[in-house]
Amino acid sequence: MTRTDSRTALVELSGVSKHYGNVRALEGVSLEVHAGEITCVLGDNGAGKSTLIKIIAGLHRHDGGTLALDGEETRLASPREALDRGIATVHQDLAVVPLMPVWRNFFLGSEPRKGIGPFKRMDVDHMRRTTRAELLRMGIDLRDVDQPIGTLSGGERQCVAIARAVHFGAKVLVLDEPTAALGVKQSGVVLKYVSAARDEGLGVVFITHNPHHAYLVGDRFVLLKRGTMAGSHTRDSITLDELTRQMAGGTELDDLRHELQRPS
Amino acid sequence: MLTRPELGSLVGAIAVFCCFALAADGFLRASSLGTVLYASSTIGIMAVPVALLMIGGEFDLSAGVLVTSSALVSSMFSYQMTANVWVGVGVSLLVTLAVGAFNGIMLARTKLPSFIVTLGTFLMLTGLNLGLTKLVSGTVSTKTIADMEGFTTARALFASTLTVGGTHIKVTVLWWLALVALGSWILLRTRAGNWIFAVGGNENAARAVGVPVTRTKTALYTGVAFGAWICGQHLLFSYDVVQSGEGVGNELIYIIAAVIGGCLITGGHGSAVGSAVGALLFGMTSKGIVFAEWNPDWFKFFLGAMLLLATLLNTWVRRRAEASK
Ligand SMILES: Nc1ncnc2c1ncn2[C@@H]1O[C@H](COP(=O)(O)OP(=O)(O)OP(=O)(O)O)[C@@H](O)[C@H]1O
Ligand SMILES: [Mg+2]
Numbered sequence: 001m002t003r004t005d006s007r008t009a010l011v012e013l014s015g016v017s018k019h020y021g022n023v024r025a026l027e028g029v030s031l032e033v034h035a036g037e038i039t040c041v042l043g044d045n046g047a048g049k050s051t052l053i054k055i056i057a058g059l060h061r062h063d064g065g066t067l068a069l070d071g072e073e074t075r076l077a078s079p080r081e082a083l084d085r086g087i088a089t090v091h092q093d094l095a096v097v098p099l100m101p102v103w104r105n106f107f108l109g110s111e112p113r114k115g116i117g118p119f120k121r122m123d124v125d126h127m128r129r130t131t132r133a134e135l136l137r138m139g140i141d142l143r144d145v146d147q148p149i150g151t152l153s154g155g156e157r158q159c160v161a162i163a164r165a166v167h168f169g170a171k172v173l174v175l176d177e178p179t180a181a182l183g184v185k186q187s188g189v190v191l192k193y194v195s196a197a198r199d200e201g202l203g204v205v206f207i208t209h210n211p212h213h214a215y216l217v218g219d220r221f222v223l224l225k226r227g228t229m230a231g232s233h234t235r236d237s238i239t240l241d242e243l244t245r246q247m248a249g250g251t252e253l254d255d256l257r258h259e260l261q262r263p264s
Numbered sequence: 265m266l267t268r269p270e271l272g273s274l275v276g277a278i279a280v281f282c283c284f285a286l287a288a289d290g291f292l293r294a295s296s297l298g299t300v301l302y303a304s305s306t307i308g309i310m311a312v313p314v315a316l317l318m319i320g321g322e323f324d325l326s327a328g329v330l331v332t333s334s335a336l337v338s339s340m341f342s343y344q345m346t347a348n349v350w351v352g353v354g355v356s357l358l359v360t361l362a363v364g365a366f367n368g369i370m371l372a373r374t375k376l377p378s379f380i381v382t383l384g385t386f387l388m389l390t391g392l393n394l395g396l397t398k399l400v401s402g403t404v405s406t407k408t409i410a411d412m413e414g415f416t417t418a419r420a421l422f423a424s425t426l427t428v429g430g431t432h433i434k435v436t437v438l439w440w441l442a443l444v445a446l447g448s449w450i451l452l453r454t455r456a457g458n459w460i461f462a463v464g465g466n467e468n469a470a471r472a473v474g475v476p477v478t479r480t481k482t483a484l485y486t487g488v489a490f491g492a493w494i495c496g497q498h499l500l501f502s503y504d505v506v507q508s509g510e511g512v513g514n515e516l517i518y519i520i521a522a523v524i525g526g527c528l529i530t531g532g533h534g535s536a537v538g539s540a541v542g543a544l545l546f547g548m549t550s551k552g553i554v555f556a557e558w559n560p561d562w563f564k565f566f567l568g569a570m571l572l573l574a575t576l577l578n579t580w581v582r583r584r585a586e587a588s589k
Contacts, residue, residue, distance in 0.1 A: 059472065080474040095472040097465035099532040100458075108462055109473035111455040121453045 008071035010172050010203040016065035025051040031222045033203040040214040041207045043224030049207045053174050057089035058082030088165030092176040098150030103131040105149045106164050134163045155186030174205040211247045215240045269526030270538030272577045277545050284552035291555045294431040304547025305440040312447040313487040315522035315539035320484045321464035321531030322378040326385035328514030333389050334360040334496025335506040339406040349414040357493050364489025368482030397508035410504035423501040447536030465532025524574040
């Protein structure tokens with residue numbers, strides 16, 4: 001912990017809470033994201049993981065606590081503002097438009113343009129070439145960047161979404177369950193790319209409910225449970241077994257084991 | 265197939281063309297061509313912005329009566345307030361665009377489906393058209409403005425006939441071609457086009473990557489209003505009076521042309537060229553039946569069949585594109 005605490009965090013949440021009407025989705029959650037580190041957020045379904053990152057991504061406003069970017073307290077008004085401040089988010093539903101070609105999706109919302117006045121237009125050649133090159137860098141060789149992104153596999157789509165975030169010079173990369181729907185091999189590809197992004201100096205928030213994936217790449221671990229913090233650890237203060245145990249419900253698991261025991 | 269939404273309708277258009285070329289003696293004559301193109305253009309001018317709006321994921325049921333409103337505003341303002349029709353034409357543009365912007369803003373504010381919002385506008389405009397016209401001129405039609413200053417120049421712009429190699433071509437055909445070109449340029453080459461596909465294909469995704477969803481949709485509605493303004497001025501200057509009850513039902517024709525041309529009714533896919541082919545199919549069928557001296561009742565039957573075929577084709581295309589979603 002001492003290694004990184006002297007620097008200001010890229011993103012720091014302290015005591016953040018969020019209510020949807022009467023539903024308490026988050027209560028008093030704190031987390032830090034540092035450059036060149038991966039902060040994992042673990043939790044069961046409905047624990048509030050997506051809510052947490054929607055606050056970081058500017059989609060929702062928090063009701064309580066503080067959000068600080070580079071040490072400066074803020075409230076993000078829109079996804080656009082979050083993007084402009086270097087926070088790129090890959091949502092659980094990926095935020096891609098399935099019917100649109102890969103290259104259009106890649107640049108959506110940040111299209112490069114050329115020409116002047118009424119003849120201002122997208123730089124289509126550059127967009128096609130860049131998309132191809134960026135995907136090739138991740139080991140995805142697309143025959144045709146014109147194919148609708150909906151025709152790609154889940155892992156490929158995930159990689160396009162991550163490559164897009166990295167390409168646009170994000171300082172903080174937020175990934176909501178990038179490996180949830182993937183097989184072993186495709187998860188591996190995504191995890192490799194996540195650590196590549198970390199090595200390039202990005203701060204990464206990696207959301208998952210798989211402690212094995214988290215422990216493979218993570219530097220910090222935040223455990224959420226029904227909207228509250230159930231634990232916050234650095235890598236050197238917790239083992240995989242302990243993380244798995246806490247994630248699986250800790251003492252609840254022991255109770256469950258007890259209940260499920262066959263009468264002998 | 266996937267990148268060419270208009271391909272299916274193009275095949276249909278060629279088939280219909282061949283069918284009438286064989287069945288109707290006069291169909292291939294140059295004068296008939298002018299008639300067919302004219303009929304197509306009055307639909308096509310509206311079909312382009314309606315198609316763009318549909319690609320953006322929304323409908324506009326007020327588009328048909330908005331054409332009439334636009335003509336009425338132009339005519340009545342000129343008649344009551346000034347002696348120059350150009351002033352009326354300008355005021356009409358502002359009023360019509362404002363109605364389009366109203367649709368877009370209401371949609372964004374209320375978050376109701378566009379079907380409901382524009383159905384409301386449709387009914388209100390229908391009532392306003394009839395009510396205000398009666399209030400101002402005492403009858404269901406406007407007073408003639410043919411003797412006013414600027415009428416001839418305005419007519420030249422909106423309702424003249426050009427002779428190209430012996431064929432009479434209405435100026436609306438040029439407006440139509442220009443709009444198709446503009447619509448294609450926007451969709452295929454500009455950032456706005458990327459946003460239109462995105463808000464129609466997956467609105468939440470578009471918002472999450474920073475696309476201004478409300479602004480895009482409002483712009484699309486003002487685009488429809490712009491088309492309505494051109495059509496409305498054409499309506500006014502082809503004659504010199506406007507019937508206040510006209511236009512009801514045309515909104516569906518525009519939508520049908522867009523759908524036949526390959527626009528997905530759920531948004532996210534389609535083209536401006538496709539809407540033009542849809543409008544052309546419409547023009548060819550409606551006039552071809554007359555040339556072939558068939559009973560015009562068959563027109564609606566053909567239209568229905570084409571619409572079903574086109575929708576089936578589109579649905580199949582979307583299923584394939586989203587197969588792995
Ligand atoms: N827009 C919303 N309106 C009301 N309640 C919501 C909304 N979004 C989420 N919730 C509720 O907030 C809680 C946390 O949801 P959230 O999506 O953050 O969970 P999660 O940890 O991402 O779960 P999962 O692993 O299934 O993705 C849930 O109880 C959910 O029902
Ligand atoms: Mg979630």
